[in-house]
Amino acid sequence: MLRSYPILLIGVLILFLVCTKTTAFGKELYEAPSSEHKVKDAMKTMQEDLEKLEDAVLKDDFKQAVRLANEIDEANHYVCNLDLSRTELSKQEQNKFKQLRNDMHKQTDALRLAVDTDSPDMVLEESHKLRGTCENCHQVFKKK
Numbered sequence: 001m002l003r004s005y006p007i008l009l010i011g012v013l014i015l016f017l018v019c020t021k022t023t024a025f026g027k028e029l030y031e032a033p034s035s036e037h038k039v040k041d042a043m044k045t046m047q048e049d050l051e052k053l054e055d056a057v058l059k060d061d062f063k064q065a066v067r068l069a070n071e072i073d074e075a076n077h078y079v080c081n082l083d084l085s086r087t088e089l090s091k092q093e094q095n096k097f098k099q100l101r102n103d104m105h106k107q108t109d110a111l112r113l114a115v116d117t118d119s120p121d122m123v124l125e126e127s128h129k130l131r132g133t134c135e136n137c138h139q140v141f142k143k144k
């Protein structure tokens with residue numbers, strides 16, 4: 001009985017390693033170490049511009065909102081053009097990441113159409129949906 005303990009321990013250890021390796025959480029998505037700040041900057045731009053855009057439409061400043069929506073779209077492009085084959089993500093994770101960034105991009109397009117309507121309600125509805133697409137990816141890929 002006593003002799004099976006080391007085997008059990010090794011079993012648990014292997015299980016632990018397998019489990020931690022298969023989660024996408026916190027894996028680096030940088031093509032190169034130098035792209036780390038670029039990814040973070042693109043994310044921060046999207047975050048800040050989304051807040052500014054919501055403020056702008058509440059103040060009826062649609063000209064500013066259009067400018068911000070275009071800036072968000074540009075930051076989207078950076079994320080969408082990341083070469084995932086040069087990251088730590090597995091093939092399966094890369095496909096999931098691609099799907100999630102496409103969802104974001106489609107929703108950014110919807111937001112850009114909405115700012116042309118001059119309707120704050122429509123813009124806020126689309127920006128809320130866009131925040132949802134950000135959150136969907138963060139739940140899977142962003143470090144806690």
Ligand code: HEC
Pocket residue numbers: 028029039040041043044046047048050097098100101104130131133134135137138141142143
């Ligand atoms: C396809 C995946 C994905 C989508 C979509 C996405 N993000 Fe991220 N985001 C990440 C990952 C992964 C990180 C963590 C980056 C890191 O620190 O390594 C992150 C980090 C961030 C950060 C923290 C940046 C920092 O300085 O550490 C902010 C803010 C952010 N995202 C905002 C957004 C906003 C706003 C959107 C939507 C408009 C968005 N993200 C959409 C994957 C995504």
